Amino acid sequence: MTDLTRFSADALSRKLASKEVSAVEVTRAHLDRIDAVDGAINAFLHVNTDEALRVAAEVDSARAGAEPLHPLAGVPIAVKDLIVTRGQPTTAGSKILEGWQSPYDATVVSRLRAARMPLLGKTNLDEFAMGSSTEHSAYGPTRNPWDLDRIPGGSGGGSAAAVAAFEAPLALGTDTGGSIRQPGAVTGTVGVKPTYGGVSRYGAIAMASSLDQIGPVSRTVLDSALLHEVIGGHDPRDSTSLTDPVGALVEAARRGEVEGMRIGVITELQGEGYQAGVLTRFQEALELLRAAGAEIVEVSCPNFRYALGAYYLIMPSEVSSNLAKYDGVRFGLRVVPDGAPTIERVMGATRAAGFGDEVKRRIILGTYALSAGYYDAYYGSAQQVRTLIQRDFAAAFEQADVLISPTAPTTAFKLGEKLGDPLAMYLNDVATIPANLAGVPGLSVPGGLADEDGLPVGIQFLAPARQDARLYRVGAVLEALLEESWGGPLLSRAPEITQIAGGK
Amino acid sequence: MAELNRDDVAHLARLAHIDMTDDELDRMAGELAVIVDSVRSISEVAGDDVPATSHPIPLSNVFREDVVGTTLTNEEALLGAPDNADGRFRVPAILDGE
Numbered sequence: 001m002t003d004l005t006r007f008s009a010d011a012l013s014r015k016l017a018s019k020e021v022s023a024v025e026v027t028r029a030h031l032d033r034i035d036a037v038d039g040a041i042n043a044f045l046h047v048n049t050d051e052a053l054r055v056a057a058e059v060d061s062a063r064a065g066a067e068p069l070h071p072l073a074g075v076p077i078a079v080k081d082l083i084v085t086r087g088q089p090t091t092a093g094s095k096i097l098e099g100w101q102s103p104y105d106a107t108v109v110s111r112l113r114a115a116r117m118p119l120l121g122k123t124n125l126d127e128f129a130m131g132s133s134t135e136h137s138a139y140g141p142t143r144n145p146w147d148l149d150r151i152p153g154g155s156g157g158g159s160a161a162a163v164a165a166f167e168a169p170l171a172l173g174t175d176t177g178g179s180i181r182q183p184g185a186v187t188g189t190v191g192v193k194p195t196y197g198g199v200s201r202y203g204a205i206a207m208a209s210s211l212d213q214i215g216p217v218s219r220t221v222l223d224s225a226l227l228h229e230v231i232g233g234h235d236p237r238d239s240t241s242l243t244d245p246v247g248a249l250v251e252a253a254r255r256g257e258v259e260g261m262r263i264g265v266i267t268e269l270q271g272e273g274y275q276a277g278v279l280t281r282f283q284e285a286l287e288l289l290r291a292a293g294a295e296i297v298e299v300s301c302p303n304f305r306y307a308l309g310a311y312y313l314i315m316p317s318e319v320s321s322n323l324a325k326y327d328g329v330r331f332g333l334r335v336v337p338d339g340a341p342t343i344e345r346v347m348g349a350t351r352a353a354g355f356g357d358e359v360k361r362r363i364i365l366g367t368y369a370l371s372a373g374y375y376d377a378y379y380g381s382a383q384q385v386r387t388l389i390q391r392d393f394a395a396a397f398e399q400a401d402v403l404i405s406p407t408a409p410t411t412a413f414k415l416g417e418k419l420g421d422p423l424a425m426y427l428n429d430v431a432t433i434p435a436n437l438a439g440v441p442g443l444s445v446p447g448g449l450a451d452e453d454g455l456p457v458g459i460q461f462l463a464p465a466r467q468d469a470r471l472y473r474v475g476a477v478l479e480a481l482l483e484e485s486w487g488g489p490l491l492s493r494a495p496e497i498t499q500i501a502g503g504k
Numbered sequence: 505m506a507e508l509n510r511d512d513v514a515h516l517a518r519l520a521h522i523d524m525t526d527d528e529l530d531r532m533a534g535e536l537a538v539i540v541d542s543v544r545s546i547s548e549v550a551g552d553d554v555p556a557t558s559h560p561i562p563l564s565n566v567f568r569e570d571v572v573g574t575t576l577t578n579e580e581a582l583l584g585a586p587d588n589a590d591g592r593f594r595v596p597a598i599l600d601g602e
Contacts, residue, residue, distance in 0.1 A: 103580035196560045210559055239566040240559070309543040320520060327521070329595050334586035336596065343596045344521065352523035360522055365536060367516045368508065377547040384550035386557040422535055423542060439560025465561055 004029035005166040009075050009223040012169060016074045019063065023056035023074025027118045030076050034120065034167045037497045042142050043152075043162035044121045045081050048088050052076060052118035059116050070115040072226060077112060078168040080159050081122035082129050083214065084203045085109050088119070092205045093127040093137040093155075096326050096333045096354030106203020107238065108172060108214055108231040115230050120168050123158030127356045128323065129179055129207045131155050132428040135419055136358040143415070144187060146455055146494050150412040153183030153428075159217045160187040165497055170227050171217040176207050177311055178408075178432025180215050181444035185407035185458020188446045188490045190475070192216050192224045193432075195465045196439030197242040199228070200235030208318035209240075211311075211436040219491060221445060221475040225253035228468070244466060252469040256476030259293035263474070264400025268304040269431045275410045277450025281457040282406045285447050288481040289404075289474070299399050301392035306385045307434045312426060313369050313382035314437070320366030323359065326351060361422065390438045397464045402474050405431050407444040407458030435462055443471040445479050446490040456490060508540050509533060 004026050007015070015021045031049055038044050059074040084090045084102035086109075091097045105113070112119065126136035134142040134157030142157040144150040145165040152161040159171035160183030173180035175193035184191030192215045199214045206212060216227035232246035265286065270279060290296050327343075328334035328350035335349040355363070369378040396403055408428055418425045435442040440462055447459035459478060463470040483489055510533040517524045517532075524532065578591050587594040 100584050103576055103583050197563075236568045240561075240563065242561065303549070306546060306549050309546040312539065312543050313546060328586060329593055331584035332586070341596060342600055343598055346596050347521040348523040351521055355522065361532065361535060363520050363522065364513060364516045364532060365539060367520045368512070368536070368540070371516070371519070378543070380556060381547040381550060383556035383558055384554045385546055386560075387554050388550055390557060390560070423538055437560070
């Protein structure tokens, strides 16, 4: 039998509907793949074998009984370990939540269960989603399937690597400053950050609440649209959830057209700081889109140069507030110092032992930005910059229907290369952060391999708030044009994992 | 704007309830000084006439329907607690002394 892990979620859905394969076979194939390669990749923190197979078996018997089923019923999925799940641990990649189990499901997880999609397990991430490489996970880094010595991006490196390594056809991620899109770029996969509020965040462990967004991770644009329609839409349990209907995203991905579409190239998101091979692939993407009938225009977003600075004030401020709840009282780790300590000393010891360096750094930075005397100069100013960035987007979207840029300035760097230099690490997110500050949706699609290192490059599309469908329309076109020029999907050119594991 | 020195970091760590060793304070003070320096210019970008944005998509007050839904049971709420007694979270002493 052909390897079931190589098919897209859409293809699996059709094979399941026609009873060519069973949900148990599909789920078993992915669990076997995890067994075979995850020792090298470390994408999973927990594998949910028994429950996944049970759900798959239930789907098979429901299908045998001709019960109505969701098109993705029986298509397995991995879940970033920042999203809470009943019956499985949720660690957020932190020692402070080691062994903790949520007493409730996130809304997105409830929706996966309602669609009867087997949950394969929980994927690795930078601790509390803080990082661009998964090296800040308390459970060891995830490795990039294209080169095991390189980072898979972050914070959602586990979800992206799982999908790139054919351990799962789909995964959930979260994106606060690029944590879905940047891992997508460096692993040659697709990642989507929906419009802020477009997908419920109930049950996503909060990092920076005005920026966080759950979204799809997949190998194809259509698969992300399929998943987006499952998880999207209003949820009364999230007060920031939009009441709009989720929209015809799958139709947009299937139709895919750019004839007459105005695509804006953002002047400020190219040039200095961008790797030559990234820019070459980016220019090729522009030429393909132009040849397909799109109108390429240049737009300027002058305030984007302040986006990174504003983000590194707003995000840590919200982090310092959101992470105050890890106090050793209601859940997670409690460290009791010697003697008869007060709760205050217990908190200090618990948080010292439970949090890693990057989390501590951001909590201290946020505490500083919010403290008396600095609040206006830092947090207040950053919020004003946020307004300026929104105005830049508004002006750009008067000239263009969607915007385009490289997703990340470079391809995947070596593990450890930027670990000692927080500022260099932060620069990875320079092209993805503006979308979070403005709440607009973004999609990263594979753009090919950089000439100098043979590693994946990502192309990012951005659309106005609530216009997520445009991303799928244009993303599907670029994907099809590029795959035609390559003669197949980019991931078919990835090295076989056992080979690179064996070559070490 | 003031520099961020080691004493400031020690003060902030106390406010944030994170015990730090001397080594950590030294390292963190150096790293944070670099980061703060790089974000310093943000305070000079926008004029007074620019309003602040706290939430990316404008929303008015959000209320749900006033109907009783399901909530966690007492047992479920205590499931992940490091310590509990009599259906409540059990905490160490709040105050010093007897």
